Amino acid sequence: MIHVPVDDVRDLLLRLLVSKCLFKFDAETVAQRLIDADLRGLPEYGAASALTLLEALAAGDIDPRGRVLTVHETAAVAVLDGSRAAGAVAATKGMESAIAKANGVGVGTAVVGNSQSLGAASVFALLAAREGLIGFVTSSSGQASVAAYGSNRPAVGNHPLAWAIPVPGRPPFVLDFSTGATSWSDVRAAAVDGRPLDAGLALDAEGRPTTDAVAATTLLPMAGPRGFGLAFVCSVLCGGLAGGRLPIRRKRPGAAEDSQHFFQAIQPAEFIDPADFAKRVTAEMDDIRGLPPLPGFDRVRLAGDEDAARADRIRSEGIPLRDSVHAALGQATPGGWTRGAPTPPPRCDAP
């Protein structure tokens, strides 16, 4: 592992993305969302994922100059066409639209179709919480990879759900999980480390239960019919409302084919005196944290309780990158890891 200062990572990502013909504004958005993910301790959606983004750019799946378009809007709703721009660009615009609507009428909802994988859903929910709003995000990317309850065949995506709740004067509550019994990044990490999976999480290509992380091709749904049902709801909020293919109808693996996202922001001040909201939520959180922990737990935590300390630690130590990722990012970028290296203007066809 090589630990790289956050500003150096941002500097490299900007030069890399601009060299691939992203507008500087969009490159800044993508770089910041990847860094947001690294600071949340989600390296698979962090700077390292720029390498996946490069592959998608090279394959033509992502249009570096795709302009996210508002297809339809009301005071409360925005329907966006992601125009195959980088998923983080489209998703940032999606959540920003939802926030703007929520600041106008209390709740704002945006769906984005024709997009690409957005990365870490929680990072986009946090855009709302940072401005004092409750954020909710779900997304649909890639082929069905989670079994139907009652079948051993993939039926739905491993849709992420993320909520962020602002707590004035304190770090936000941030909940982030997927509708499968585990995440694909955990499966991949186990495969890399040669660790077995817990039983009851995954199936192999023949639909048989497996604990072999390399053999796992399908996940079981979280909590059986509940996670399966929740996944179906997510698929409809994304692909149904945004007008894309739903997971079981997608033909290509990975996120390349037609991702869709659903964003919602809620402005608490439109419902209740903000001080009252803060008091109630803070009191509940403190009461819960004060409960006696079970053996094996040092204390009772709420989702997000560790985020601020983790982010501070990573800011201080630098973002950890695998040696191979560090090298590949350096090689792909004009000027490599030299901060502020001059970059020749890219040759871009459009516009």
Added chain:
Amino acid sequence: MIHVPVDDVRDLLLRLLVSKCLFKFDAETVAQRLIDADLRGLPEYGAASALTLLEALAAGDIDPRGRVLTVHETAAVAVLDGSRAAGAVAATKGMESAIAKANGVGVGTAVVGNSQSLGAASVFALLAAREGLIGFVTSSSGQASVAAYGSNRPAVGNHPLAWAIPVPGRPPFVLDFSTGATSWSDVRAAAVDGRPLDAGLALDAEGRPTTDAVAATTLLPMAGPRGFGLAFVCSVLCGGLAGGRLPIRRKRPGAAEDSQHFFQAIQPAEFIDPADFAKRVTAEMDDIRGLPPLPGFDRVRLAGDEDAARADRIRSEGIPLRDSVHAALGQATPGGWTRGAPTPPPRCDAP
């Protein structure tokens, strides 16, 4: 069990509720929501629950003539004061407000504070689906009864979540679950039947794991930290936004103290051509239903697939009532089970 025709149950409930000083309009609403629950196969929220309602009326927890008030509204949002009216009255008005807003601007959200237990959340989500909208409901009633993840002490409620998705020309998708590992009604049913609970669902009063349904006082959260986190989100959407006590701060058991509800309706036509929405959702559902079932399953089902057949069967056979419930309802009602029996005008102090 005594099976009673739906119209006889409605007739009795109306006479019963009007005799307890509910306005006829409100009595019709409550009666219909209870029947809706019975037709969904949820008898604990059906006609039998009118007996619980009578207790709450007698205790003064429910105000029979409570008028649900709109405290604040925008084009997208309504904040309602349930005024301690029957929960079904306040919740029906809540979802109707959300539907009206959604038909105007695409998504409508209503929170209801100062309310009473709403019964079956799915019944209110269905109010949206019946009009062609996606409905979402969550609620917060009663003291904390689900343990925090990492503790054996109650921290959050067993908050219900229900989604209903309209499928043109077909019965809707209806998903309904709670954030605990099981439902209290299942625990009570096991206690009545003398059956043990599965392991991993409940704790006794000392916080020890138990399979004894009678000893169970606290539930574990569904899927560990996920269900716990989801419950916290529900508690904030309800008590945080509606301005009531959150579960861990409630002092009284049961639903009497300050329930809150959150309703959301989404009008798909504001996002996408309705025919396109119907086509995509129907195709995904049919693909999933066509997957090969595992041994022990006759076919792959989506949530709600059995609802129409069940409702038809109950309409044809009558609503099943325990003998004791049938007798108690008859005794409590002027004219008893005699359909259309004349009822003396009630003596009500208010309005």
